[in-house]
Amino acid sequence: MEKGKIVFLNGVTSSGKTSIVDAIQSKSEAFYYVVANDLFEQMIGDKYLKEDYWKYLSDAIMMMYRTAKLFSDCGKNILIDGILVEKPELKPHYEQVKEIFKGSPLHIVEVYCPLEICRQRNIQRGDRSVDQSDWQHDIMAEHITYLCTVDTSVNTPDECAEWILERLYNL
Helix, strand or coil: CCCCEEEEECCCCCCHHHHHHHHHHHHCCCCCEEEHHHHHCCCCCCCCHHHHHHHHHHHHHHHHHHHHHHHHHCCCCCEEEEECCCCCCCCCHHHHEEECCCCCCCCEEEEEECHHHHHHHHHCCCCCCCHHHHHHHEEEECCCCCCCCEECCCCCCCCCHHHHHHHHCCC
16 A cells, blocks of 8 residues: 655744645645644643643654554555654654654645744734744754745745645655
8 A cells, every 4th residue: 555645844833834734635635634733732631731741742742643654554645733843852853753754755844934923923813822933943853854845924825735735746
């Protein structure tokens, strides 16, 4: 069985990842499965997140990656809405991702948006701290090999989705 494609949208909160997921799903019937940091974080009880946020979130994130790999191994294409950060509980995060997805068709896309715009989006959302994108940016993993970079400050989610799908299917 051919493995499904894995597209990992990597960017800080409010950079536009979820909007791009929605746009990809509206343009391609091939990507109807999504795993997201937010969804897996919701699986953890508040008590544990308050007790040791990064310990429990790190466990959930690694399970999210293994879930995505399982979908791919079953021939299903999958989108990951997440962020590769380097925290002691996850180090080396990017290396762990490469190991989990070794032999799988993993394509990481950088979802970029200037931090001042992310701050404005965080305020509009109301469910994020104003500076959440800033502190995530400060701990993002570096030296990642990307399929491409999309900039949501100059392109719509639909344009970003088209660019990603074009790059993905013209490999």
